[in-house]
Amino acid sequence: MYKYVLGLLACAISVNVFAMNQPQLDSMAKDLKVIYTLLDANSACPAKVQQCYLSELSLTLPYDLNSHNWAIYFSQLMPIVHSSNSEFEITHINGDLHRLSPSKMFSGFAGGDAHRIRFYTQDSQITRSEFMPNYILADSEGLLSAKVIASTIPTVDPETGLEVQPYLAPFNTMSQLRIHERDKTPWMGTKYLFENALRPVLTEAPIDIIPKPKTLILSSEPVVSIQNGIKLSLVNIKREGISQALFRLSTLGIHEQEQGFNVNIKRTTTATLAEQAYTLKISAQAVNIEAATEQGAFYALQSLIGLLNIETHTLPQVDITDAPHYMFRGLHIDSARNFRSKQFILETITHMASYKLNRLHLHLADDEGWRLEIAGLPELTEVGSTRCFDLSEQRCLLPQLGAGNAPDASINGFYSRQDYIDILQHAKRHHVEVIPSLDMPGHSRAAIVSMEARFERLMAQNLERDALKYRLVEPQDLSRYRSIQHYSDNTLNVCLEQTYQFIDKVLTEVQTLHEAAEVPLKIYHIGADETAGAWLNSPACSVLKYSEPSLNGYFIERISKIVTDKGVEVAGWSDGLDDVRVKNMPHVVQSNVWGTLAHGGHQVAHRHINRNWNVIVSNPDVTYFDFPYESHPMERGNHWATRAVNTRKVFEFMPDNLPAHAELWHNNYARSYIADDTSSRLEKGVSAKGIQGHLWSEMIRTDEQAEYMLYPRLLALAERAWHKPDWALRYKESRSFDKNTTFMTKGALQAREKDWQRFIALVGFKEIPKLASQGVFYRLPSVAAGKSESGQLMVFTEIPGFDIEVKTLNGWQAVSPKMLHSTALAVRAKLGRRVGRALPVSDHVLE
Structure with a gap:
């Protein structure tokens, strides 16, 4: 041949x-x-x-x-x-x-x-x-x-x-813009935003923080100055547990000084303070913090930073009592499709902790890349971490996702063992738990190709036994399938024993890295989603496929036992977990439920919650930050689940009442939908255990693009993960929601709008400037533009605190009250040296 x-x-x-x-x-x-x-x-x-x-x-x-x-x-x-x-x-x-x-x-x-x-x-x-x-x-x-x-x-x-x-x-x-006749997606340009966005009403930041605490009481009017620094007094608190909050204070100009303002931090065992809870009292004499854990004290200091006026270095006198709504407050970062640098991961962990997020779900392997060095399997990163033009795939993977032909491009790369240890230790200092994920059995092409390269290398050395040990290909398997991403060869054969040998080897090495970092591996996410119809003609599956109701379910059950036997909690995506027999699963299972709300996503969530699994709300309609902020062609993102996820939508999310959104939101064609919960209701006393945001990276090739997609939406995610607002509609069983139901009262909607105004004032006047000072490439808001009755140009940004510039025939200039709409060509937001994307004022879009 x-x-x-x-x-x-x-x-x-x-x-x-x-x-x-x-x-x-x-x-x-x-x-x-x-x-x-x-x-x-x-x-x-x-x-x-x-x-x-x-x-x-x-x-x-x-x-x-x-x-x-x-x-x-x-x-x-x-x-x-x-x-x-x-x-x-x-x-x-x-x-x-x-x-x-x-x-x-x-x-x-x-x-x-x-x-x-x-x-x-x-x-x-x-x-x-x-x-x-x-x-x-x-x-x-x-x-x-x-x-x-x-x-x-x-x-x-x-x-x-x-x-x-x-x-x-x-x-x-x-x-x-629209994909079929039923699609009513709007072109979210200046005119649409002017007619639909909420205009900010506050002209300065209120006395509050993000995320919102349970209670905050202004106890006295005069502010307290800490411009001379702070003097710490610690009782039953190890400095190491709060060191990174103190470091963040120092970056804002507040250092520890012998003559500084007294900050007293005490760890207490009182039953009134739960894990991660704290009290914070700022008076003219001192700052007093009490917490049940070092993590709670760490969050109290982050709240103090949230209250800090970074220009005057003053604090309001307040009494705060606080505790999180969810114990699991997560962010998923996909480093597999396009690589995210170690520095990006470290900085993201720091920002997560600033807003009290505490779980980093790190996606380390997929079809387009393997991103973690594994001892004894060098091909995983030598071949699987790089995409370039090599059709034989002996040097690298195929150049999927527009990878080009440069092995040193930023989309390529991996975390060395020391890199991963550094990430774990950095996360520990910020009270963030890292949940690694190496997606299997689907989404495994990088592993399959890498292990085939290993097979070829060892066979050339006449080491057949070693070559076969971790080979993930069955040559006699004539199955034909196509994955969601249109691969024909990306699924591990779940009937091969070497598949489980490979996974056990990888898991053992990952656990070893955690031990080296002195950060025990607590949860491992197996993936198990979007498994294509493989194995139908696999000789290895010839018997098993008749004895098992689902080969994917068999795989998940078997891997779950391997993970559990290592003392680790198993996690997976909900679609894969739907294939298992619940009786064969461990007692503790984390399920990331990612069904779209507009297509029955609440039913999946309720089914898994009713199993007493630890459900983490992960609905793409609102938690996937790889979707555009607005339905506009220039906005980066995917489109299959929703056409727009702006900061306001994330803020308005009610994760404890998923079906209720049918009353308020639309599907991905901008049409209303029905969420019927009459036959999928939650049982008494059960609920989701957390919420997670997600940044998939198929269309995100640089760290700057990743930051653009994360900020400021990450702040709204933190708000919903930590604080349950009074306006959120409480769950009641056996309801059906659509655009005509009115379970969400006018009073609740008004309260939500008031709360939103508070939130965006904090984002625009306090938090964006902090992110800017740290070099974060956040998204500047689009400018809404309309015309007054007298023909003058009217403009605003939904998030306040930004300057607005107008382009005329004379170029860009600051907006003025007397500027005529007819003379304006385009508008854009500006803050410091950053300018946002310009949008034309005449938003005339051809049909």
């Missing part, structure tokens, strides 16, 4: 009179202009395709080139199902990777003339960030060095710091 392939290759080279050399390929990669145009997000589809969109690729060279000896590899999230240009062929490789190559009909490039290739792609893509960059040009035989096509490399706008996609034509029509 090998000689046959070589013969074909030699024949192809001998007859190809249009062969390309390296200088020609380099020149073509440098000069080829690629323009991608989304023509219609709701197109009539080819036969047997229910939903699709129509696109066009335009290829232009400034000179003549008559060569058939090239191919372009590019990422298209959804598979292309039909192309109408006979001069080109488009082939789906695997995952999102496609190849475009000239057919026998190709007439060559004529200088300046564009070749246009129209094609249909199944399902939908809408936001600009879903259209991946870094197209790769290669020769047909693979003899030359592949190059990234220069015109497809994204750049950064020097004013906003946001990504620019020069290869992607403008999005300016509703046909590029």
